[in-house]
Amino acid sequence: MSDKKMKLKLHVYRQASKDAAGAMKEYVVEDVSEHMSFLEMMDHLNEQLMNKGEEPIAFDHDCREGICGMCSMVINGIPHGGHRGVTACQLHMRHFKDGDEIFVEPWRARAFPVLRDLVVDRQAFDRIVAAGGYVSINTGGAPDANALPISKKEADLSMDAAACIGCGACVAACKNASAMLFVAAKASHLNHLPQGEPERYERVKKMAAQMDAEGFGTCSNYSSCEAVCPKEISVRVIAEFNRDLLKAQAK
Amino acid sequence: MNLDAKIPEGPIEQKWSKHKLALPLVNPANKRKHKVIIVGTGLAGASAAATLSELGYQVEVFCFQDSPRRAHSIAAQGGINAAKNYQNDGDSVRRLAYDTVKGGDYRSREANVYRLAEVSANIIDQCVAQGVPFAREYGGHLANRSFGGAQVSRTFYARGQTGQQLLLGAYQALEKQVNAGAVKMHSRHEMLELVVVDGHARGIVTRDLVTGKLEAWAGDTVVLATGGYGNVFYLSTNAKGSNVTATWRAAKKGAGFANPCYTQIHPTCIPQAGDYQSKLTLMSESLRNDGRVWVPKKAGDARKPAQIPEEERDYYLERKYPSFGNLAPRDISSRAAKQVCDEGRGVGPGGRGVYLDFADAIKRVGKQVISERYGNLFDMYATITGDDPYTVPMRIYPAVHYTMGGLWVDYNLMSNLPGLHVIGEANFSDHGANRLGASALMQGLADGYFVLPYTISAYLATAKQPKLTSDHPEFKKAVDDARARMTKLLNVKGKRTVDSFHRELGVLLWNKCGMGRTEKGLKELLIEIPRLREEFWRNVNVPGSAESLNQALEKAGRVADFFEFAEVLVLDALDRDESCGGHFREEHEDQGEAKRDDEKFQHVSVWEWKGEGQAPVRHKEPLVFESFKPSIRSYK
Numbered sequence: 001m002s003d004k005k006m007k008l009k010l011h012v013y014r015q016a017s018k019d020a021a022g023a024m025k026e027y028v029v030e031d032v033s034e035h036m037s038f039l040e041m042m043d044h045l046n047e048q049l050m051n052k053g054e055e056p057i058a059f060d061h062d063c064r065e066g067i068c069g070m071c072s073m074v075i076n077g078i079p080h081g082g083h084r085g086v087t088a089c090q091l092h093m094r095h096f097k098d099g100d101e102i103f104v105e106p107w108r109a110r111a112f113p114v115l116r117d118l119v120v121d122r123q124a125f126d127r128i129v130a131a132g133g134y135v136s137i138n139t140g141g142a143p144d145a146n147a148l149p150i151s152k153k154e155a156d157l158s159m160d161a162a163a164c165i166g167c168g169a170c171v172a173a174c175k176n177a178s179a180m181l182f183v184a185a186k187a188s189h190l191n192h193l194p195q196g197e198p199e200r201y202e203r204v205k206k207m208a209a210q211m212d213a214e215g216f217g218t219c220s221n222y223s224s225c226e227a228v229c230p231k232e233i234s235v236r237v238i239a240e241f242n243r244d245l246l247k248a249q250a251k
Numbered sequence: 252m253n254l255d256a257k258i259p260e261g262p263i264e265q266k267w268s269k270h271k272l273a274l275p276l277v278n279p280a281n282k283r284k285h286k287v288i289i290v291g292t293g294l295a296g297a298s299a300a301a302t303l304s305e306l307g308y309q310v311e312v313f314c315f316q317d318s319p320r321r322a323h324s325i326a327a328q329g330g331i332n333a334a335k336n337y338q339n340d341g342d343s344v345r346r347l348a349y350d351t352v353k354g355g356d357y358r359s360r361e362a363n364v365y366r367l368a369e370v371s372a373n374i375i376d377q378c379v380a381q382g383v384p385f386a387r388e389y390g391g392h393l394a395n396r397s398f399g400g401a402q403v404s405r406t407f408y409a410r411g412q413t414g415q416q417l418l419l420g421a422y423q424a425l426e427k428q429v430n431a432g433a434v435k436m437h438s439r440h441e442m443l444e445l446v447v448v449d450g451h452a453r454g455i456v457t458r459d460l461v462t463g464k465l466e467a468w469a470g471d472t473v474v475l476a477t478g479g480y481g482n483v484f485y486l487s488t489n490a491k492g493s494n495v496t497a498t499w500r501a502a503k504k505g506a507g508f509a510n511p512c513y514t515q516i517h518p519t520c521i522p523q524a525g526d527y528q529s530k531l532t533l534m535s536e537s538l539r540n541d542g543r544v545w546v547p548k549k550a551g552d553a554r555k556p557a558q559i560p561e562e563e564r565d566y567y568l569e570r571k572y573p574s575f576g577n578l579a580p581r582d583i584s585s586r587a588a589k590q591v592c593d594e595g596r597g598v599g600p601g602g603r604g605v606y607l608d609f610a611d612a613i614k615r616v617g618k619q620v621i622s623e624r625y626g627n628l629f630d631m632y633a634t635i636t637g638d639d640p641y642t643v644p645m646r647i648y649p650a651v652h653y654t655m656g657g658l659w660v661d662y663n664l665m666s667n668l669p670g671l672h673v674i675g676e677a678n679f680s681d682h683g684a685n686r687l688g689a690s691a692l693m694q695g696l697a698d699g700y701f702v703l704p705y706t707i708s709a710y711l712a713t714a715k716q717p718k719l720t721s722d723h724p725e726f727k728k729a730v731d732d733a734r735a736r737m738t739k740l741l742n743v744k745g746k747r748t749v750d751s752f753h754r755e756l757g758v759l760l761w762n763k764c765g766m767g768r769t770e771k772g773l774k775e776l777l778i779e780i781p782r783l784r785e786e787f788w789r790n791v792n793v794p795g796s797a798e799s800l801n802q803a804l805e806k807a808g809r810v811a812d813f814f815e816f817a818e819v820l821v822l823d824a825l826d827r828d829e830s831c832g833g834h835f836r837e838e839h840e841d842q843g844e845a846k847r848d849d850e851k852f853q854h855v856s857v858w859e860w861k862g863e864g865q866a867p868v869r870h871k872e873p874l875v876f877e878s879f880k881p882s883i884r885s886y887k
Contacts, residue, residue: 003525017799018461035524037635043529043750050748050803055794058802060317062490064530066631067415068321090634115461116800123438126318130430134423135382139302139700142373142380146337149391159384159409162416166320195382 006032006098010045012057013105015114022114024103034094038081039064039071041093042104059118064089066230069165072172073118074105079169079228087167087230107168109177111215122168124214125182132206133186135195154192161188163231170225176217181225183211184241185233191244201248208245252507252859254872257661258362263878264345267366270662271705275712282307285711286470288455290442290497292319294414294421294692295675296476298699301424304433306704311468312425312434313457315441315492315805320422323478323490324695327414328535328628330398330406331692333371338395342403344368349879351690354400354580355655355683356832356847357881358513360855360874362662363680370701371693375407377700381420385409398688399536400580400886406689411535411627417692421699440466441805443736444729445473445501445671451716452501452671456729458737460805463798465730467721472670472710474703475501476695479654479676481514483813483820484765485757487651488520488533494809495816498658498677502816506666507857507870509679510656511816512824515686515833516766517652518584521635521645522604531650532635534607535628536688539577541612541621542645544568544584546605550595556606556644567591575886582685582833582845583886585649589766590843592648599646608644649766653691655682655833656823659857659872663706664698667857670710674698679855684832737797740807745790749806752787753813756780760817764824769837773825780821784814819858819867826869827852849881 007030015022029045036044039061046056062070071088075081081091096102104118112120162185170181187204190196196203219238226235259270277285285308289300292314304310314322334347348368352361375393379385385407386394395404409416428434437457444456446467454469480495481487502508519534545566547559567587572579579587588605591597598604613621618641622629629640636646657679658666664680665672675695682690759779763772787810795801829852830836830845839846855872 033525033527036527037529040527040529044527047748047750050792050794051746053794056803058800062316062321062492063323063326064491065326065488065532067326067412068316068323068490069318069325070316070321085630086634090631092635092637094637119800121461122317126320126426126429126436126438129423130426132430134427135380136427137380137424138305139298139377139424139704142376145335145375145379145385146392148379150387151391152387152389155384155387155391158382159386159416162384162409162419163412165415166318189384190382193382193384195380 004034004098006034006093006096006100008032008096009101011101011103014057014117016116018113018115032093036093037064037089038075038091038093039089057118058116061089066090067165069167072107072120072167072169074107074172076103079107079172080230085230085232107172109171109216111177111179112168112171124216125166125168127214128179128183128207128210129186131210132199132203133190135190136199148194150193158189158192161185161192161233161237164233165231167230169228169230171216173224173228174217175222175224176220178219179211179216180219180238180241181229181233181235183207184237187241187244188237191240201244201251204241204244205248252857252870253667254507254659254857254870255661256360256872257663258360259662263362263365266362267369274705274709277708277712279307283309285309286311287472287474287707288468288470289313289474289476290455291322291476291478291677292422292425293322293324293476293478293675294418294695295699296322296474297418297421297425298696299474299476299674299703300434301421301428302700302704303707304428310428310434311437311470313437313440313442315439315460317439319425319436319438320418322418323493324418324692325415326490327692328411328533329537330396330408330413330689331374331417332398332405332689333375333407333693334368334405335372335375337393338404340403342405346403347371347405350401351681351687352683352879353884354687355685356845356884357683357849357853357876358831358874359683360680361876361879365878366702367681367694367697370697373701374693374696378417378420381424383409383416383420396537396540397578399539399578399584400687408537411625414692417696421696442497443500443733443808445504446726446729447504447668448719448723448725449716451669451714453716453719454721454726456726456733458733461800463796463801465733467726467730469719469721469723469726471716472672472707474672474674475658475677476674476699477677479657480816481651481654483756483817484651484760485753486523486528486531486761488517488531491530494812496809496812498673499812499816501658501666501668501671503860504668506668506671507659507859508656508819509659509855509857510823511820511858512827512834513655513684513832514651515581515653515655516585516649518581518588518649519607519647520650521632522599522648532631533650533652534632534645534647536581538607538625538628541624542577542607542609543611544577544605544607546591546596546598552596556608565591565596572886579886580685580687585766586835586843588649604646604648606644607647609640610644613641653686655679655684655686659855663709664703665710670714672703672707674703684834737804737808740791740793740804740811741797743788743791743793745792747790748792749803749810752783752791753810755783756813756817759783764821767835767837768824770825773821776821777818780814780818787811787814822867823856823858826856853881
């Protein structure tokens with residue numbers, strides 16, 4: 001396994017706290033291995049900064065295998081960096097070359113305020129789920145799991161939507177900062193299952209209302225969300241959501 | 252230290268149902284007077300929070316992530332076991348319990364395990380009712396697959412994202428209760444202290460990770476659902492934030508820490524690629540259903556895998572364990588991989604890797620079917636390594652994955668410290684010295700949905716502790732202690748970063764307290780760890796302040812706790828002079844297999860903290876096997 005070392009110029013968004021003004025700052029990072037993930041490259045830069053007595057760049061991350069949804073960076077203008085189906089933590093430096101200039105910014109949306117540097121507040125997503133993104137069943141008394149067969153096709157459509165990791169890249173990519181792909185994916189996950197059917201129309205109404213209240217924009221069908229979604233969730237969920245919302249409003 | 256396990260009397264099949272009847276109840280009107288503080292929102296924490304609040308308790312929940320949905324349970328790939336016997340292949344509650352007790356190498360508490368197997372079927376029912384999209388057959392019924400250490404197909408799964416889907420089910424149930432005003436949720440809050448008043452756990456101190464504000468929270472009982480301590484090794488498959496702080500802080504307040512040396516090394520992870528590496532990535536054990544593990548027969552064979560003819564390959568798991576083959580349990584498969592690499596037959600950079608080959612499976616069922624079964628895992632492997640596993644065998648190597656040890660709990664999941672409940676990976680009770688695949692998800696949800704909601708009343712109905720608020724002096728003191736520790740870390744102003752210490756600690760532990768352990772190596776660690784810890788407190792560089800979002804400070808606090816905890820882990824490994832499950836003392840082996848010493852070590856080792864500079868004291872809970880007689884654990 002070869003290991004090419006690179007020297008990169010980074011422009012990173014720095015903001016000291018929620019209310020402070022932010023700005024792009026330039027850094028040179030050396031000895032970057034092509035086998036590093038993008039976040040390991042950021043760790044490497046942070047080690048260099050701390051060894052020089054500077055404060056490291058704050059960024060959200062946790063599982064580093066593309067499933068927790070915590071990492072959230074706009075890399076060269078594209079959320080998660082523009083490789084299909086990967087989060088920033090799975091983006092590897094072999095896709096860059098020596099001397100590259102890279103721009104790193106946080107998710108930008110009014111509903112996702114910056115807390116520090118690349119860290120944003122995504123609790124709006126939790127509040128949207130709390131508004132109706134569940135089946136109202138308490139623990140206990142569930143019937144046997146095989147009592148109600150569900151066609152493989154419907155179960156697969158549900159699972160396709162349930163793959164959403166709630167990272168918010170869809171919002172960051174949208175010129176309207178709309179949360180439609182996230183919201184519609186949650187609704188589609190539940191609405192394709194018989195267990196979700198009783199609350200189907202109430203669910204879309206409540207989630208749509210909360211989405212508006214949080215300050216997300218409206219969807220104008222550009223599909224940038226689908227292009228950046230690390231789980232490659234299809235905009236068909238948005239069509240489904242709009243159809244259900246129309247029906248719900250007519251009821 | 253009082254280690255009465257409170258195991259109910261009677262035949263094992265009746266213990267749990269009799270116990271449920273015998274448990275005191277808290278009447279509905281009184282439930283709302285009790286406040287339950289829950290730390291952690293993985294499968295155990297989120298399911299407990301939702302269920303307890305549905306029952307009427309006031310629930311206050313904390314997690315350090317930005318959303319409860321991000322807890323590390325989300326990363327579990329393969330599946331969840333349940334004794335449903337949907338496949339008609341002879342599964343039963345008893346068989347699941349037996350497999351789990353045997354898989355744990357007769358070092359778990361059989362009554363707890365039997366209860367786990369009993370409630371396993373309810374978990375699947377509950378999750379389906381919540382809308383968890385488990386894999387289904389064309390007829391619309393649930394699909395199953397087999398997993399390591401079992402000869403029946405009892406594992407339910409949702410593609411390679413089972414943990415995520417189960418956690419979303421629990422998270423959604425939690426958010427439903429948040430919406431109803433029944434749960435107060437605090438994300439980006441890290442627990443830094445447990446508060447004990449008159450010998451009872453009564454609350455916690457947290458740090459708001461955005462503002463740095465320290466706050467005290469009082470309640471009637473505290474539930475820790477804070478996961479495992481695998482990151483003490485620095486490199487593991489755990490999320491970067493996973494840590495021992497909550498359980499270790501509780502241990503320092505009097506909770507016994509049980510079996511810390513029981514750590515699970517998972518056999519199928521992507522090998523380490525360089526020194527900069529921040530974590531290791533797991534490849535689901537389910538891959539071993541179709542992948543065949545092999546290395547070249549000849550040491551130092553540097554040919555490409557395709558150039559090595561069939562007769563020059565050693566399919567060592569199939570050779571050594573013909574009845575379980577590639578589905579041998581994790582500890583056994585990991586150890587076998589280490590052995591062939593130690594013999595110089597490992598593959599890839601540094602010779603620390605073995606092949607996991609799908610060529611035969613692709614020939615048998617076609618690329619399409621393999622892609623349907625494992626597509627996302629193959630993609631993940633290709634993304635990380637740049638190799639295509641459809642054409643080139645995967646390279647895998649064992650990595651730290653799970654910790655069976657944890658805070659000691661009785662049958663009611665309460666620690667020896669009254670009022671402190673511990674659930675999920677954070678406790679010790681169900682997996683013994685080795686956990687079988689697809690059992691962690693089962694245990695987390697069993698504890699949270701179906702066990703703690705019953706047993707918590709045993710404490711709340713009888714404790715009769717006075718109401719108190721966070722103005723009580725013990726809370727003020729705990730806040731002061733947390734602040735003093737942070738100030739101390741910030742004031743060292745040394746030369747080395749937190750990560751550099753953490754990496755070094757991890758390498759020490761991995762080399763001498765990882766897959767193979769010896770008395771000599773462990774004794775060396777008892778000198779090296781304190782030496783490194785001393786340097787940490789003298790030379791660590793933690794920039795920034797305590798009054799802001801400061802990730803270096805967060806890490807420093809966790810690593811400081813890992814340093815103290817690591818020493819107890821090593822002491823336990825030294826004290827347990829036998830091999831069992833994932834704990835392999837090289838002095839005790841029989842043709843490479845772990846050799847238990849039931850005479851001397853058929854007990855839980857529970858460590859009591861005695862203060863800085865004092866040796867911790869080991870207590871014992873004897874393990875009694877009435878239903879599953881200990882035997883030599885063979886998978887041959």
